[in-house]
Amino acid sequence: MGFNLGAFGGGLSSGINNGISLGAQIQAAKDAAAIRDLQQKGMEEAQQARQDQIDKSIAATGIKGSADPTVATDNASAAAANTSPALGGLMAGADPSQSPAAQMPQQTDVSAKGSTPQFSTTAPTYAVNGKEVGDYDTARAVAEKSAPSTMDLFIKNSVPKVAAAYLAQGDAQKAQAWNDWADQTKNKQHMRTWAQAYQAAQAGDMGTAVDKMVSLYNDNVDDGISVTSKNLVKDQDGSTHYEIGLKDSKGNEWTQKIDQRTLIEQGMAGLSPDKQFEMVYKRQTDADVARAKAAAEEAHDQRVFGRDIKKIGVQAKVKEVEDKRAHEYKKDEEAQKQGFEIARDDRKAQNESDLEDKKSGNRMAEDNNKAQVEVSTLGAKEKAKVSAKIDALKAAGYDDDSIKGMMPMLLNAESYKKPTSPGEARRMAFDARMKNDFSFGHKSPEEQNRIIEGDIAIINGTGVKSGAPSKSGSTTANPFNPAAGGLGASAPAAASPAAGAQSKGIPVYDSKTGQIVYR
Structure with a gap:
């Protein structure tokens, strides 16, 4: 993720492209390039704004003196040679006719003709933000100290412009996310450190630029690799390169070799604020997508589970009704069967009773007939x-x-x-x-x-x-x-x-x- 020094062995350009979540993954490549141009232009504008503010805060208050060197003498060359050293230094290379001395009227010293001129003057005075200082160098030092830093001006001017660019690209959500990211103290410090590295590289202070980039990499790039050392080595052909010591999360250590110019160029691009924001934004977006997907899957599972539970309930109800119906049918069948058996037994008993009665009646009739016969005898x-x-x-x-x-x-x-x-x-x-x-x-x-x-x-x-x-x-x-x-x-x-x-x-x-x- 981010600017990956550990990827130099496989090709720096490929490593950076694989290690950094490029803006082109979310927007078109030209939109990402526009954001990068905005940051570079913002850095240049911040530097110019600082110089303008320093120059604007310094004001010359004029020149003070007691007499012109030509006073009381007709020796013009002597007068010209008596110009103040401070003034002469300030006016070196200027047209003599335009000097302050040339603009003053000549006067004659009545006390002594041809004597040494009696003339004294002071250097011009300056004021910084209304406070008078002695000379220009002091005034500039005071102005530079009181002026906002290039980094602060970069943050102040670039953050709104980048947000406006995201809005122009139609991504209001990303613009708001950028403002939120840039408003965090840690990320403000990241932008300041990057601006310092950029400024040092422009000034030719490559050592400071590399130090700042290593600090940014170790503090902000979460790829499991950290820089443990950096040594500038001069080659036999007079060129220089860095040997970067690296260590991964498992304790493995190794050394990468990279030329100074490539390190500066790729490091400044890969560790720029917009790249770090893109990395965080993509990670957050991916996490949001994953959470939304998980929530959708969970909701789907809940719906499926609910349907299954409902289906099971319906099936159980249907089975209960079917079982009840089968039980009632079986009960009715058994009752009907029992009724048939009872009716059969009743018919059988009735038939047997009728048969017995018939037999009994026959016996009684037979007995009566026999009795009548016997009575007659x-x-x-x-x-x-x-x-x-x-x-x-x-x-x-x-x-x-x-x-x-x-x-x-x-x-x-x-x-x-x-x-x-x-x-x-x-x-x-x-x-x-x-x-x-x-x-x-x-x-x-x-x-x-x-x-x-x-x-x-x-x-x-x-x-x-x-x-x-x-x-x-x-x-x-x-x-x-x-x-x-x-x-x-x-x-x-x-x-x-x-x-x-x-x-x-x-x-x-x-x-x-x-x-x-x-x-």
Whole structure:
């Protein structure tokens, strides 16, 4: 970066072009050349402005004296030879007729003809900024001391012109950056040092110029290389060159050889204020571009990340909806399947129940038919028993339908198997009671159980016949015999079985009418 002394080995011109951020990288080459010309012209203008200000500050205040050398004598040559040494030195080479002495009228000394002239005078006096000084050399020294330095005038005059040039090139941002750079104390010192090197080179003081450039290089060029020594060597042909000692950031040291004129010319160009500004400006611009690029990439990544997050969220939501829908579908499918299974099981159970009922009905019809056949073959005694059971059940409140269902049990024939179990017989008795005896449902379970037991006893023929004497010889009501006035009785005691059988005939189930008839 900047003026790179370490690049001399590979070619100074190439090294500088590679090491310095040239203005042509940002603007056209002619614009960069215009900036360089402005700085060189600004240096010349600063030097001239300093001389003008010094000359302007010195003012001659006139010449003071007591008499003219020709006074009181007619020896003109003696008078001419008596001119003051100081004045003569000042007027050396001037036209004698134009001297102050020639302009004064001649006078005669009446005291002594041909004597030595009595004349004294002082050198002209000068004033610097209103302060009187003795001679011109003193006046100039005072004026030079009080005048602004060439470097200050260069900074004062060149900085605005360079900024104006950037504006003329259409780069207001760069013009402002230049003003900001030039306003910094460190950069002001850089410009002063460069102006001092430039001025020393113009004056032929090459040693001072090289010292200033080495200082600028070490203090302002950040390329990892520093100048450690510089030696001026005179060649056999009478020319001179510098041997520059260099050291890099890793501690490697070496020596570069460069002729004095090239060092001065390239150093002044490469280390000029505009080149140092261009280097800083490009570095800052590149950094700004890099930051802007990084920010844009980060923003892009954030947008992509945001889209990805949103996409993931949408996908998760979609999956959640799909899973919920699939779960509901599966649930509905399982419910439907379960419903089908339940309906199938219900139909199966119903079919089995219907089949069982049909079988049971067929068995009951078969048993009834068989019972009727058997009734016809029963003896008078057995018929009387069956008639007594039927009368007892009727007296207990059973209707014909209930008695019809109990016919196989009433007959109790040994020639066929009973179609119902004891539990089924109790259920049939219980249903018949609930259907025919309205008071049955209001009784306690214990009372209901006793009544059912009595009905079962009647059906099985284990109850005591109405009007039959007990073992004790009494005819008190048997609690298990409703016909005898026991539990569940709802009618007077029926006639004796024999009488009933003789008066009513044999009870037979009529399949056409569905009723019990007596024959």
